Amino acid sequence: MNEFLLKYGCNPNQTPARIFMKDGSELPLTVLNGRPGYINFLDALNGWQLVKELKAACGLPAAASFKHVSPTSAALGIPMPRALKQACFVDDIEGLDKSAIATAYARARGCDRLCSFGDWIALSDVCDKTCAMVIKREVSDGIIAPGYTPEALSILKAKRKGTYNVVQIDPTYEPPALETKDVFGITFEQGHNIVSLGEEVLEHIVTKNKELPQSAKRDMLVALITLKYTQSNSVAYAGDGQAIGVGAGQQSRIHCTRLAGSKADTWFLRQHPKVLSLPFLPGLSRPVRDNVVDAYINKSEEDVLTDGVWQKYFTTRPEPFLDSEKSTWLDAQTSVALASDAFFPFSDNIERAYKSGVKYVVQPGGSIRDDAVIEACDEHEMVMVTNGVRLFHH
Numbered sequence: 001m002n003e004f005l006l007k008y009g010c011n012p013n014q015t016p017a018r019i020f021m022k023d024g025s026e027l028p029l030t031v032l033n034g035r036p037g038y039i040n041f042l043d044a045l046n047g048w049q050l051v052k053e054l055k056a057a058c059g060l061p062a063a064a065s066f067k068h069v070s071p072t073s074a075a076l077g078i079p080m081p082r083a084l085k086q087a088c089f090v091d092d093i094e095g096l097d098k099s100a101i102a103t104a105y106a107r108a109r110g111c112d113r114l115c116s117f118g119d120w121i122a123l124s125d126v127c128d129k130t131c132a133m134v135i136k137r138e139v140s141d142g143i144i145a146p147g148y149t150p151e152a153l154s155i156l157k158a159k160r161k162g163t164y165n166v167v168q169i170d171p172t173y174e175p176p177a178l179e180t181k182d183v184f185g186i187t188f189e190q191g192h193n194i195v196s197l198g199e200e201v202l203e204h205i206v207t208k209n210k211e212l213p214q215s216a217k218r219d220m221l222v223a224l225i226t227l228k229y230t231q232s233n234s235v236a237y238a239g240d241g242q243a244i245g246v247g248a249g250q251q252s253r254i255h256c257t258r259l260a261g262s263k264a265d266t267w268f269l270r271q272h273p274k275v276l277s278l279p280f281l282p283g284l285s286r287p288v289r290d291n292v293v294d295a296y297i298n299k300s301e302e303d304v305l306t307d308g309v310w311q312k313y314f315t316t317r318p319e320p321f322l323d324s325e326k327s328t329w330l331d332a333q334t335s336v337a338l339a340s341d342a343f344f345p346f347s348d349n350i351e352r353a354y355k356s357g358v359k360y361v362v363q364p365g366g367s368i369r370d371d372a373v374i375e376a377c378d379e380h381e382m383v384m385v386t387n388g389v390r391l392f393h394h
Contacts (some may be wrong), residue, residue: 001027009038020361028173029144033157034165036142040120042069044144047122048169050229052076054126057221060241062124064226065116070234071327072119073111074226075242076218077104084110087270089286095130104129107242112263115292120144126196127152135159146171191394197224201387202362206370207377216337216360216383224362224391230341232392235349237264237356240339244268245356253340257349261356262298266359268333269297269326279315288313296321302383333357338370339343341391343367348377354380364390 003020004027017038023026029044036044043066054062054074058089061077072299077100079247088110096102101123109116110204121135123145132152136144143156156166165274180189181326201224202217223238230236230248237245245264247256269275278296280289295304304310310317338353340363350373353361361377377384 001031002030002241004031006038006041007035014038015245024294025379030168031147032153032168034142034163036165036167039068040165043067043120044122044142044167044169046229047120048144051122051124052163052171053197054222054225055227058218058227058241061100061104062099063108064122064229065105065111065119066122067115067119067217070230071108071226071243072115073108073138073243073246074106074222075107075223075324077101078107078241079103080107083271083276086276089114089121089289090134092312093130093134094245096134099130102134103127105131106134109243111267112243114294115263117287117290117341127156129155132156137286141165142167144169147362155253166172193228195228195389195391197221197228201389204386204388205383206365206374206386207382209378209381211382212360212383212385216335219337220339220360220362220385223337224387224389227339227391228391229340230340230393232251232394234341234391235263235392236339237262237353237358238339239264239333239335239357242337251344253345254341254348254352257338257352261352264336264356265326265330265356266294266297268330269321272321272325273327274321276318276327280366281313281315286312297326315391330355330357335359335361339363343370343390344370344373347372350371350376350380350382354382359383362387364388 004026006017008015019041047066051062051063058076064074065072067214086338088106090106090157094222118139118141120141121143126147127145128149130153136155144167156164175192178189179192180187199217219238223236224360226236227244233250233253233256235247236243237260244267245260247260250256252324292304295302333356336357337360338358343364343366345367360383367381
């Protein structure tokens with residue numbers, strides 16, 4: 001198969017649509033179930049590159065949850081504490097601790113559950129039964145992986161009344177050195193972004209504090225590799241082997257930092273005992289619970305504690321989540337890593353990052369205000385690496 005016909009392109013009016021190999025060779029993938037669309041394949045191929053590179057850099061199975069050509073999160077298969085399992089709604093998954101790939105996806109999906117609703121999944125390793133069980137009950141568009149166990153494939157094929165998209169990628173496939181795309185009838189050509197992101201890009205520490213533990217290096221690499229496949233401008237916060245807040249596609253870098261920081265804060269607050277003990281009504285759907293948790297934490301569109309509203313979601317009215325309680329909880333988070341796909345032009349990014357527990361920063365450097373950014377890091381006793389590598393992705 002050297003081409004695959006698509007129902008339509010980005011929008012229903014954009015027909016005809018297909019994916020194909022320009023040189024007439026076979027596509028390096030097989031559609032095992034469903035009929036993926038144009039955006040599905042964009043998410044799948046970006047996601048596959050991310051998890052393949054993340055596994056190569058860190059030596060652990062990796063997973064990513066993608067929406068609209070940016071990851072909501074990416075994660076390594078590191079065992080999950082009980083509170084995190086509860087926050088990610090996977091504390092009842094049997095055998096989760098024995099499956100690193102299932103754990104990686106549970107982390108990635110659970111990081112930003114609002115944004116990962118209807119995601120595309122990318123796995124670095126063969127999808128096993130446990131991972132398929134995690135996927136089975138989530139709203140998702142499809143998955144790409146290098147393989148599937150028979151049990152996992154059977155579970156996934158039954159999802160969405162048999163229409164769930166399942167794609168298998170050839171893990172040995174390497175793209176050509178040059179890549180092209182057309183915009184308004186004009187063809188753009190550039191070299192494929194083959195920059196390698198390993199510990200060697202973390203050697204140039206420019207702050208007074210130069211203590212960079214192995215766990216921080218791991219999290220910096222997670223954040224950097226996530227950014228390599230995130231629509232720019234972009235900033236990512238990472239902790240415990242996963243991206244915990246991704247700010248994508250903002251014109252201003254401080255807006256990226258704020259957006260990603262607010263997501264990281266929500267990720268931490270989801271693990272607060274008050275949130276974990278919310279008395280949900282039996283039978284409440286997972287997406288509704290996600291929305292209610294977000295509203296409870298962030299006091300968003302609907303006040304879920306008011307009379308006439310809380311009864312829709314809870315058996316008893318929860319106690320309010322006080323700002324002082326949130327601040328105390330967030331103040332205890334102090335080992336977060338932050339990466340940026342281009343230099344920080346102002347120190348305001350550092351000030352915002354500090355509020356979300358950032359201690360380790362990696363960015364290309366090269367701004368005329370680098371001294372001010374370094375000074376801000378020194379004031380907060382942060383460690384900052386300038387790696388000289390810009391990671392714009394469009």
